[in-house]
Amino acid sequence: MSDRGRTSGGCKLIHMSRKLVPALVAFLLALTTLAEERGVTRPQQGERRPGLASGASVTGEVGAVSGTLITLAGGLVTIDATNARILDGRGAATIEAIQPGALIAATLQEPGTTSTGPLAATAIAILRNADVTITGTIQSVDVAGSQFLLLGRTIEVDAGTTFVNFGGQGSIASLHANTFVLVEANVADGALVASRVTLIAPIPSRPQHASGVVKSVGTDAWVIAVDHQDTTFVVNASTRILGSPRAGDRVEVLYTVDSAHARVALSIIKSFELPRIVTFTGIVKSIQTPLWVITRDSDKQDVTVDWPLSTRISPVANVGDRVEVVATENADGTYTAIAIVPRWR
Helix, strand or coil: HHHHCCCCCCCHHHHHHHHHHHHHHHHHHHHHHHHHHCCCCCCCCCCCCCCCEEEEEEEEEEEEECCCEEEEECCEEEEEEECCCCCCCCCEEEECCCCCCEEEEEEEECCCCCCCCCEEEEEEEEEEEEEEEEEEEEEEEECCCEEEECEEEEECCCCCCCCCCCCCCCHHHHHHCCCCEEEEEECCCCCCEEEEEEEEEEECCCCCCEEEEEECCCCCCEEECCCCCCEEEEECCCCCCEEECCCCEEEEEEECCCCCCCCCEEEEECCCCCCEEEEEEEEEEEEEEEEEEEECCCCCEEEEEEHHHCCCCCCCCCCCCEEEEEEEEEECCCEEEEEEEECCC
């Protein structure tokens, strides 16, 4: 067998084992209980011992059910479920739970004489009872429409759908995109209706990073200019917003992309850029404390320098003096002085 064939067979075995574990566990429990119930009394003299399960069993796909008679193998094998304990993955069940197409395993009473009649079952476990089983990642969920998309197929959910591994009382609202599930579904009126949805594992999408300027802030979404292109980021109760960013602020965004291709923000953090420090010389043109206008030597442009009294640690200069300026450059083209030092020729 090729490696590919072995891999495919292994996957099928894993999927089957996940489906069969609950029913097989229940089946084994049933066998133990039956043995205890039937083994506590000793038959009286002349009393016929009731038929016990002594290793006899049959497993197969149900062809038809009539009353308490279940036929397998195209009618060549018939099981009488009159006195059988019936179990499915959720516990005790009734004969109505066994439908054509179901896979069952039954323990049997050994017949006292050679007979071609129905085989009397002591316990029956329903191992599979769905038209189709699908495993994959949920693409999207329509809670209002009680349906979700899996492998491009719409799966409907109704009152009979069982949710496994979701914690508490699962429902359509428990389903989310990018979650890995196993779904057992039946065909009803041309649609696939889930009988059981089992959570295998959530698969979070990979976080991505973007940097840009906030254009608008909304309760459900922010618009941020990323690389000069307006980009919408969905925000929700889980989004962390740090630094109280507002429109016009530069921010760093960590986000994921959901199955509907929407960018969902995990965090929006205001950027704090280090100030740009510059040095230049020029002639003092005017002083209106704390604002100084200086004609810069390099380009003869008049620039405004804010020189608060709290930073004046250099000798005082006057209008007409040549000075050297050390300052931080502001976004509007003005400067905030660190020092202004007179420069005499």
